[in-house]
Amino acid sequence: MNEAQRLVELIPRLRRYARALVGDRATADDLVQDTLERAWAKLHLYRRGTDLRAWLFTVMHNVHVNRVRASRITDPLEDDMPELAQRAPQGDALLVRDLDRAITRLPAEQRAVLLLVTLEEMSYEQVARTLGIPIGTVMSRLSRAREKLRAMMLGQPATAKLKLVK
Amino acid sequence: MSDPVTEADLQAYADGELPEERRAAVGAWLTAHPEDAERIESYRRLAEELRGTYQGVLDEPVPERLERALRPARVRRAAVVAMWALLAAALGAIVGWQLHAMRPAAAPSADVAASMAHRAVVAHATYSPEVRHPVEVGADQEAHLVAWLSKRLGTQLRAPKLEAVGYSLVGGRLLPGENGPVAHFMYQCNRGTRVTIYVRSDMGSNRSTAFRYAREGNVGVFYWVDNKLGYAISSADISKEDLLNVANAAYQQLNPP
Numbered sequence: 137m138n139e140a141q142r143l144v145e146l147i148p149r150l151r152r153y154a155r156a157l158v159g160d161r162a163t164a165d166d167l168v169q170d171t172l173e174r175a176w177a178k179l180h181l182y183r184r185g186t187d188l189r190a191w192l193f194t195v196m197h198n199v200h201v202n203r204v205r206a207s208r209i210t211d212p213l214e215d216d217m218p219e220l221a222q223r224a225p226q227g228d229a230l231l232v233r234d235l236d237r238a239i240t241r242l243p244a245e246q247r248a249v250l251l252l253v254t255l256e257e258m259s260y261e262q263v264a265r266t267l268g269i270p271i272g273t274v275m276s277r278l279s280r281a282r283e284k285l286r287a288m289m290l291g292q293p294a295t296a297k298l299k300l301v302k
Numbered sequence: 303m304s305d306p307v308t309e310a311d312l313q314a315y316a317d318g319e320l321p322e323e324r325r326a327a328v329g330a331w332l333t334a335h336p337e338d339a340e341r342i343e344s345y346r347r348l349a350e351e352l353r354g355t356y357q358g359v360l361d362e363p364v365p366e367r368l369e370r371a372l373r374p375a376r377v378r379r380a381a382v383v384a385m386w387a388l389l390a391a392a393l394g395a396i397v398g399w400q401l402h403a404m405r406p407a408a409a410p411s412a413d414v415a416a417s418m419a420h421r422a423v424v425a426h427a428t429y430s431p432e433v434r435h436p437v438e439v440g441a442d443q444e445a446h447l448v449a450w451l452s453k454r455l456g457t458q459l460r461a462p463k464l465e466a467v468g469y470s471l472v473g474g475r476l477l478p479g480e481n482g483p484v485a486h487f488m489y490q491c492n493r494g495t496r497v498t499i500y501v502r503s504d505m506g507s508n509r510s511t512a513f514r515y516a517r518e519g520n521v522g523v524f525y526w527v528d529n530k531l532g533y534a535i536s537s538a539d540i541s542k543e544d545l546l547n548v549a550n551a552a553y554q555q556l557n558p559p
Contacts, residue, residue, distance in 0.1 A: 140372055147368055152359040156352070165365055172371035173512035180546070206510065206529075235348075235355050253317060254349040255356060260319060275310045282313070282345045289348070 139179055142188055143172065149189070149256065150196060156251050157200065159240045167203065171196040193256070193266045197248060204244065238288045246281035249274055307331040312338060316345040415511050415532060417480065419525040422500035422534030423518045425477055425486055430496040430538065437473030437488050447474050451485040455503040457531065461487050462499070462555040467548050469497055479504070489548075495540055497548050502532040513553065515542065524549035528557050 150171060154164035175182075175195045182191050239247060252263045253274075260278075264271040307328055314320040315328050332339040429436055439447040444461065452459045454476055461471055469489035477484040477500075485501040511527040522545050525534035533556060535549045 143372055144369060147364050148360045148362075151362070151364070151368075152356045155359050156356050165368065169368055169371050170512065172368060173514075176372050177513035202510070235351050239352070251352075254352045260314070260317075275313060279309055279313050282316075282348065285348055286341070286344055 139182065139184075139188065140176075143175060143192065146189060146192055147172070150192065153193070153251055153255055154196070154200075156236070156239055156255060157247060159236065167196065167200055170203065171199045174199055187262065187265075189256075190258070190262050190266045193252065194268070197267055235285075235289065238285055241288065242281050242284055246277045246284070249277040250281040250285070253278055312342050313345070316342050316349070414505065415514065415525060415527050416516065418500070418502055418505075418527075418532045419514070419516050419523045419534045420518065421479065421484075422498070422525065422536050423516075423521045423523050425484075425500055426496075426498045426521055426523075426536035426538065427519070429475070429486070429488065430498060436496070438475035440473040441471040443473075444471060451476060451501075454483045455485055455501070457503045459485055459501060459503075460556060462552040464489050464497075464548060464551055467551045468492070469548060472496070495537065497535060497537040497540075497545070499552060500534040500536065503530055505530050505532045513549075515546075517542075524553075526553070526557075531556075 147168065150168045151164065154167045154171075155161065158164050158167060171192070175192055178195065182188065239251075242250065248267060249263055252258045252266060253260070258266065260271055260274050263274045267274070305327075311320060311324065311328050312332075315325070315332070320328060332342065439450065441447075448459055448461055451474060461474065464470070468491045470491075472488040472490050474485060474487040477486050479502055482504050485503075487499040487501070489497045489499070491497075505527050510529060513524060513526045516523050516525070520538045521536050522538075522540070522542055523534050523536040524545060525532070527533075533552075535545070535552055537545050537548070
């Protein structure tokens with residue numbers, strides 16, 4: 137199977153990751169389209185025999201960072217933002233009803249790590265390679281992302297739902 | 303006594319990433335620390351929830367535009383042959399009409415970029431065969447050339463260095479574009495093959511496009527848009543691979559990562 141066919145097969149996974157990363161469907165598919173166009177143009181830079189999925193997700197990561205930068209979305213790209221700049225976890229728990237909305241509230245860099253580990257089920261080493269960061273950074277972002285997410289979802293166990301009272 | 307249990311161990315435990323020999327030790331530790339055990343269990347549940355939330359996306363039909371992104375427009379042989387005759391007759395106008403007729407409808411931004419590529423091809427076909435006057439300002443006055451064109455285009459331009467891929471600067475000129483002045487740089491290899499770089503500074507939007515390829519007649523062109531700047535690199539009679547090599551060298555200098 138050639139690279140083009142393998143890229144086509146990876147589209148659903150790119151879409152899933154993009155959807156979780158940016159939230160809405162149209163923006164996510166725009167991101168996927170830009171990623172595929174770029175991957176296609178840069179395919180000669182892909183080294184045969186290496187992990188095509190990791191390479192493709194690296195392309196997506198770069199495209200995403202550029203898009204965020206270009207649109208100047210006020211997104212906390214750095215995960216070392218002072219805690220003061222963030223909403224108090226308790227307040228979030230009241231506002232955030234869905235896991236998907238909670239995800240979009242994580243700083244972008246933590247979100248990327250968390251999604252690659254949980255959705256793509258990449259090893260820490262693959263995540264480090266995909267995002268071009270040290271493995272220690274993967275671990276610290278993952279742990280911070282999880283703790284924030286847990287705090288946001290606190291009091292709203294995602295499986296427990298509304299009780300019908302008649 | 304085994305190593306102390308770290309936060310990294312706990313995360314790895316939740317992800318099933320912990321090496322086999324470490325698992326028992328961490329499991330035992332968690333039994334003795336129920337609060338952490340509960341926290342790690344909630345991480346594992348969150349991961350499951352997350353996979354559950356987005357599982358459906360995998361089964362959605364893939365929009366056609368996404369698959370199309372991997373299938374760039376193919377060259378049509380018949381069109382190429384026809385183009386040869388047309389090029390000889392009345393290059394600009396007729397090629398424009400022909401192109402328009404054969405190009406499927408595309409997004410507006412793609413259209414602007416494609417129309418830039420078309421103009422770049424025409425400019426290449428017009429100036430690169432020139433023996434006596436291929437450029438207005440020669441490479442011996444490179445600094446003046448770049449300063450002049452930068453001033454006219456209202457933005458700082460650069461003439462990329464392409465010696466590493468076998469091409470050296472011949473010089474450049476100012477051209478009229480769709481909506482304003484355009485900079486045109488010409489390069490040549492020692493076998494006499496010429497490559498031209500067409501630069502527009504009025505692409506307007508803050509949108510960038512991917513690297514694209516098109517071919518008209520015997521002229522191939524790689525083009526892309528980077529914010530307000532549009533670039534198109536054209537050459538005739540060299541393979542797509544060779545042109546890509548040159549275009550890549552230029553791209554990397556013009557759009558440093």
